[in-house]
Amino acid sequence: AGLVACVIGLAVAxxxxxxxxxxxATYLTLLDLFAINNPAIGEPAGRQVLQLFSGLVGLLLLPVLLAAVLEALGTFRSGSALRKPPRGLSGHVVLLGVGKIGTRVLARLRELNIPVVCVEADPEARGLALARRLRVPVVLGDVTQEGVLEAAKIHRAHALLALTSADTTNLEAALYARTVRPDLRVVLRLYDDDFATAVYRTLRAAHPQALTRSRSVSHLTAPAFAGAMMGRQILGAIPVERRVLLFAAIQVGGHAQLEGRTVGDAFRA
Structure with a gap:
């Protein structure tokens, strides 16, 4: 629009x-803008001054026009590239790590229409394809480096989900995020359940006004895995605080202590 306005203005002049x-007049203006040799020799002084001015404007506009063309080509070429977080984004969830677990969490968050910004250090991570398809903003970089969480708008985020496979990375990111925003909701993925318990208690004591959750994925999945290995049909495993409530289906036919009895009758500590 600016280029067209300049051409029209010069043509009117x-x-x-x-x-x-x-x-x-428009033709002569375009010749002057594109520096095509048509000197105004013998023309009135006003025409000569206008030609010099048009040539100067053309020198300024041509780089802008070239940059616009290159930007358009780059946009079309990177149409499937990762999006950057919008400038005014707020109330979103910052998701660290889009590996196996992070990808499933990302899919679930988008099913719930919750805005998400992903942070991933590996440009080949498995969840980036899903983020690209769902048009979820992604920040590529090491979350422990300065400026990465800021690029994900952590200061305006609703919650932080640290789901990388490295405990130290998750913990460091959570501690840094709390320095930026002490009341930020944080969920940490940690491998060892005892360590997760200690982190949960420490962060809860340090930030009593904020919601903190730390979970050991191996601890949560172990009962279901063990039940499946024993031949049980696992219907669900529900984490309740730091324990797991396991639902399994078993065959009671042929078991005298179970067959024909209620759960209360068959219960034994």
């Missing part, structure tokens, strides 16, 4: 100075 018809 050329019409006023040279008294040329609109089409010829």
């Amino acid at each position: 050329s019409m006023a100075v040279t008294r040329e018809p609109p089409l010829r």
Whole structure:
């Protein structure tokens, strides 16, 4: 629009100075802008001054026009590239790590229409394809480096989900995020359940006004895995605080202590 306005303005000025018809005035203006050799020798002084001015404007506009063309080509070429977080984004969830677990969490968050910004250090991570398809903003970089969480708008985020496979990375990111925003909701993925318990208690004591959750994925999945290995049909494993409530289906036919009895009758500590 700016380029068109400049051309129209110069064409109108050329019409006023040279008294040329609109089409010829526009043609002369374009010749001047593109520096095509058509010197105004023998023309009135106003026409010569206008040609010099048009040439100067053309020198300024041509780089802008070239940059616009290159930007458009780059945009079309990177149409499937990762999006960057919008400038005014707020109330979103910052998701660290889009590996196996992070990818499933990302899919679930988008099913719930919760805005998400992903942070991933590996440009080949498995969840980046899903983020690209769902048009989820992604920040590529090491979360322990300065400026990465800021790029994900952590200061305006609703919650932080640290789900990388490295405990130290998750813990460091959570501690840094709390320095930026002490009341930020944080969920940590940690391998060892005892360590997760200690981190949970420490962060809860340090930030009593904020919600903190730390979970050991191996601890949560172990009962279901063990039940499946024993031949049980696992219907669900529900984490309740730091324990797991396991639902399994078993065959009671042929078991005298179970067959024909209620759960209360068959219960034994």
